[in-house]
Amino acid sequence: MGRALPMTVREEGLPERVTIYEVGPRDGLQNEKAIVPLEVKAAFVERLVAAGLPIVEATxxxxxxxxxQLADAAELVAGLDLDGAIPLPVLVPNERGLDRAIEAGCRHIAVFASATETFAAKNLNTTLEDQFAMFEPVVRRALDQGIDVRAYVSMCFGDPWEGAVPIEQVVAVGTRLLGLGASQLxxxxxxGVGTVGHVGALVEAFGAAGVGVDRLAMHFHDTYGQALANAHAALRQGITTFDASAGGLGGCPYAESATGNLATEDLIWMLDGLGIEHGVDLDAVVATSIWMAEQLGRPSPSAVVRALT
Known part of the structure; x- marks a missing residue:
């Protein structure tokens, strides 16, 4: 008996194709208690690229x-094909991080901003306002070097200290980052506290501020089991880039019982059922997640990985 496949039923008005932005090697591994060996990290990236993922954030x-956990970033990047067809972005926190990325030959970077005052203080050691002064030279210098810059905004749907985050505050932060020169937000x-109506309202608010869905990506966590529903809501708004982590690796250290990022396999299963193209080999990603779970010594939290194992 072959493995189960979802029936394909197209839903009117959804995108025909999406881009899966794989964050497992960076966002998935950064919270691991044990240090993952360099050769395992390199194999993880290479296996994800071989599975057809169009972007793999490396470290x-x-x-x-x-x-x-990511102290070996330079050594990892040195062994990767940075000039290949698949972008392998790296996260940089500041100008020193940018210096290291440039020295390593990186062509794609990401910066990590906050939508709230408290998280800016705790995670970036700055204020909501001053973070832009920190990012401005990073983005400017990267663009001068021909390096593409993506901007993450954290705490867009809720903050563990401040609670609900005003949508207009998220839009204000996001538009300023795009104004600095980020290509995607x-x-x-x-x-993981977002829900489907919140997703729609946030995307619509960015649209009202002049930011089209082509500039936006969504990065959902499944802490409360809402990640796939939220991804579907974003698809209905026309979003075509989704961050996901193979096997559902990763999570937020500030949220108890956080179950990690939206699993790449779970997203693929939903996209296949909707007839939305993505170009990724589900079996290869599942095999990679099973392999990585063995390296970490625990089962994958992905529902699809569990179902197909």
Missing amino acids: SFVHPRWVP SLGDTI
């Missing part, structure tokens, strides 16, 4: 003191 040039539901 972060954050100071090792803050994220010791990834809106993060860092603690």
Whole structure:
């Protein structure tokens, strides 16, 4: 008996194709308690590329003191094909991180901003306003070097200290980052509290501010089991880029019982059922997630990985 496949039923008005922005090697591994060996990280990236994922975020040039799990970023990047057809972005927190990324030959970077005052203080050691002064030279210098810049905004749907985050505040932060020169804005539901109506309202608010869906990506966490529903709501708004993590790796250290990022496999299953093209080999991603779960010594939290295992 062959494995189960979803029946394809097109839904009117949805995009015909989406881009899956794979964040497993960076966002998925940065919160691991144990240090994952360099050769395992390299194999993880290479397997995800081979599975057909069009973008694979490889690592972060954050100071090792803050994220010791990714302290080998330079060594990892040195062994990757940065000039290949598949972009392998890296996260950079500041100008020093940018220096390291440039030295390593990176062609795609991402910066990580906050939609709230408290998270800016705790995670970036700055204020909501001053973060832009920190990012401005990073973005400017990167663009001068011909490097593409993506901007993440965290806490777009809720903050564990401040509670609900005003939509207009998220839009204000996001439009300023785009104004600095970021090519794409990834809106993060860092603690997974977003719901479908909230997703629609946020995308519509960006549209009213002159930011089209082609500039936006969605980054959902499944803490409360809402990630796939929220992704579907975003599809209905015309969003065509979704961040996802193979096997559902990762999570927010500030949210108890956070179950991590939207699993790449779960997203693919839904897209296949909707007849939306993505170009990724589901079996290859599942096999990679099973392999990585073995490296980490625990089962994958992805429902699709569990179902197909």
